Amino acid sequence: MKINLAAQARAAGVKADRITMQAIEPTTAQEKDLARLYVAIVRVWANGAKERILPAYSRSLAEQRASDGLTIDRAGDVEVEIEAVESEAVRSIFTFRGLFQAWADTLQRWHMSKVISQLSYATNVDLSTQMHAGDVQETMEDVVARNVALVRNVSDQTRGRIADIVFRGLQSRTPAREVAKEINAALQLGRKRSLRIAMDQTQKLSASLDRDRQLQLGMKKFEWVHSGKIHYRPEHLARNGKVIPWNSEIGKKDPPGFQPFCGCKAKGVLEL
Numbered sequence: 438m439k440i441n442l443a444a445q446a447r448a449a450g451v452k453a454d455r456i457t458m459q460a461i462e463p464t465t466a467q468e469k470d471l472a473r474l475y476v477a478i479v480r481v482w483a484n485g486a487k488e489r490i491l492p493a494y495s496r497s498l499a500e501q502r503a504s505d506g507l508t509i510d511r512a513g514d515v516e517v518e519i520e521a522v523e524s525e526a527v528r529s530i531f532t533f534r535g536l537f538q539a540w541a542d543t544l545q546r547w548h549m550s551k552v553i554s555q556l557s558y559a560t561n562v563d564l565s566t567q568m569h570a571g572d573v574q575e576t577m578e579d580v581v582a583r584n585v586a587l588v589r590n591v592s593d594q595t596r597g598r599i600a601d602i603v604f605r606g607l608q609s610r611t612p613a614r615e616v617a618k619e620i621n622a623a624l625q626l627g628r629k630r631s632l633r634i635a636m637d638q639t640q641k642l643s644a645s646l647d648r649d650r651q652l653q654l655g656m657k658k659f660e661w662v663h664s665g666k667i668h669y670r671p672e673h674l675a676r677n678g679k680v681i682p683w684n685s686e687i688g689k690k691d692p693p694g695f696q697p698f699c700g701c702k703a704k705g706v707l708e709l
């Protein structure tokens with residue numbers, strides 16, 4: 438629901454001709470909470486590798502040795518165990534969906550309360566009964582779908598790496614100890630990627646909420662705040678401090694926080 442904040446602020450006696458919001462920065466704790474959800478999927482593979490895949494690998498290797506000279510394909514047993522871990526991973530992706538929704542909902546409520554408290558201070562308008570979680574439903578649905586796809590991808594990638602390691606290992610008869618090391622390295626990559634995704638997705642959700650709420654409140658422009666990140670985009674740095682309309686090319690196609698790992702923020706500008 439659109440809110441005519443400018444009219445309400447004038448009615449409340451605000452004399453300024455422009456109000457600029459402060460950037461709403463998600464916290465590291467919020468990011469870590471999300472990272473935990475992603476890492477849980479990698480843990481399914483870590484446990485599965487330890488309890489199922491590696492023991493099957495060792496057995497297959499021993500049988501391969503016992504039947505030396507004969508080319509018996511022992512990959513089947515390992516494959517069965519990988520499938521079993523995959524089923525567990527699929528179940529945990531269902532769990533992820535629910536937990537992610539709860540995480541995103543908490544972030545959304547936190548963001549909304551920040552907007553409400555900032556603006557009630559700046560404009561004397563009480564937005565607490567005017568803003569609702571349902572206003573940003575589309576963004577919330579998008580972000581759930583996107584993150585479920587991402588976690589599935591993390592799982593698939595981890596599975597692919599592990600399968601590659603064990604099948605290659607069986608072919609070259611690599612000792613189980615070596616294979617375990619390689620699997621650990623693969624799991625470590627999965628954990629690192631989980632952390633990067635969590636950072637990026639926290640930023641993306643908060644950036645989408647910034648835009649949704651600003652547009653809802655009739656803020657047609659925003660002030661660009663550069664992230665100050667080490668690996669920044671020069672064109673984003675050049676926009677620092679500039680006031681940009683949401684319906685401009687930049688506002689529509691490359692707003693703050695939408696590109697991968699962009700940490701820039703939009704400060705809403707309300708013209709009265």
Ligand SMILES: [Zn+2]
Binds near residue numbers: 670699700701
């Ligand atoms: Zn940026």
